[in-house]
Amino acid sequence: MSPQMTQPSSGQSILEPVAPVIHNVFEPKTGTWQYIVADPTTAKAVIIDPVLDYDACTQNITSTSADALLALVEKQNYQVEMILETHAHADHLTSSSYLQKRLSSRQGYKPPIGIGKRIEQVQNLFGPRYGLAREEWTGVFDRLFDDDEVFTVGQLSIKAMHLPGHTPDHLGYLIGDNVFCGDSLFHADLGSARCDFPGGDALNLFQSGRKLLSLDDHVKIWPGHDYPPAGREPTAWMTVADQRQQNKHLRDQVTQDEFVKMRMERDEGLNAPKLLHQSLQINIRAGRLPKVEESGHRLLRLPLNLNGLDW
Template sequence: MATGRVSSKDLQPAIERRLPRSIEPQPMKEPIIHTLYERRTGTWQYIVSDSSTKTTVIIDPVLDYDPATQLITTETADSILSLVKEKGLRVEMILETHAHADYLTAASYLQDRLARDQDYRPLVGIGKRIEQVQKLFSQRYQIREEEYQGVFDKLLDDNEVFSLGELKVTALHLPGHTPDHMGYMIGDNVFCGDSVLNADFGTARADFPGGDATDLFNSGRKLLSLSDHVKIWTGHDYLTEQRNTAVPFMSVRDHKRANKHLKDGLTEEEFVALRNQRDATLAAPRLFHPSLQMNIRAGRLPKPTASGQRILQVPLKLGGIEW
């Protein structure tokens, strides 16, 4: 005779059907990443998009500059615009990792062009400590406040999180190369600027004003404390006789095994000694003076003089000669 009882075993399929799917682990959504390598300055530029909404950020774009002729051109930046148009992307922000000392940023040019091409003027973002860098170099090059104050639309706090379509971007303070230096974590990717280079180069220099080798070591260890599979996308790569192909990223695991300055087993004291010894042999970057004068302006051109010229200052080196 039937009792009317139903066992828990009989109910299990029905219970499973009613369980909300949201309690099941969901894989982290990853961005679509387009890379563009600028060979003359060894710079990696990144176009990073949410696949669902095509919302996009551009990271560290390059403006072409010939120091021999003082000619500024936009071939590299225009290739970014072409890719954005080809893929149907909507650029909401142009992110700078820091005030670069080795190339001119195309942020202002791209912002202006994109404002014409889409119904939204993208913001230019950078770490909040850029104001320290602007103050220092505006005094050095006698740049008026009106030319650099407020030129960045978004000053990012440490660990600030903002949206990129359905993705999240976390701003990571990575000082050492420069005091304002930021990295941007999107999914399992960190765009680290000049903090960490590929394994055969190790790290960037730490002898610029406001730079510090100990800070750079700590920033490197912060990056290498992330999960082994996380990809670290560098701001630069330099071709050598041993390696003639530029590499945009390496995993945390690979850096811990092979990075010449940060691999497992190297102490802070050893790193600082290596970095300081190396930096003492380095000349200033070839585009140091024009880069900093443009980049503290977010890539905006200097105001014209009374004669209509736009001037970048270049200090003379006298080689010990006096008269």
């Protein structure tokens, strides 16, 4: 496909925006939407929020989900220019580092892993909490995006939107008439994400939601997760207009005070994500595995809940 040309008054030709090709791949165990977004004119692409498979019962890590993304990239003959994280996930392990290594050998080019610049706040909090050496998380991300930073992949223009609330480092990626919003908004029947993690904030989450819903009505919002109720299939996107009318937490009629009250009360009754500690220890390392201990094992640290007991 050739890019369309327009002729401005200066007489110089410029390229019109190109609509991206979007592949949405659902990982059902953690309810995660993974995305490959490509420029159809150059076949250059990004991968957003990829999953590394992990079984908490057996401690087995496998790469089935990540390998499926690699197979799709190869089938479409894409050149992956970047791997993007919306935030440090607390409910699944990222396969960014795994994909980076595999893509480097295939493409002869190491695609950088990008995330918002406030990831350092999250790393500085959770690294010491889990007893990790500073070198294990320092400098592991290749690109730290500023708020509203714009960068290009092929002929696609991508804007990093700061969307705090769920986590302080949270970004969305605006690509054409699409925004990949991570865990800011979900399907309208689910509403919004929790904001009770350290650095989370209900007021910030409301403001981030309103920021998303101030985009043009036709813009598609692609969430980071879906947990469909019985009778509904996983849904990858809804328009801004539909979210404004239907989102159970953030439709137009909901006030700021109502949202903050609802979100705080709701979060108080939620259990911690099942993979909270495992996910954070891997994800603040950009998906790199723990170092090999003297025993020959790679270890994760899990805190015990003693429920008031002590001896």
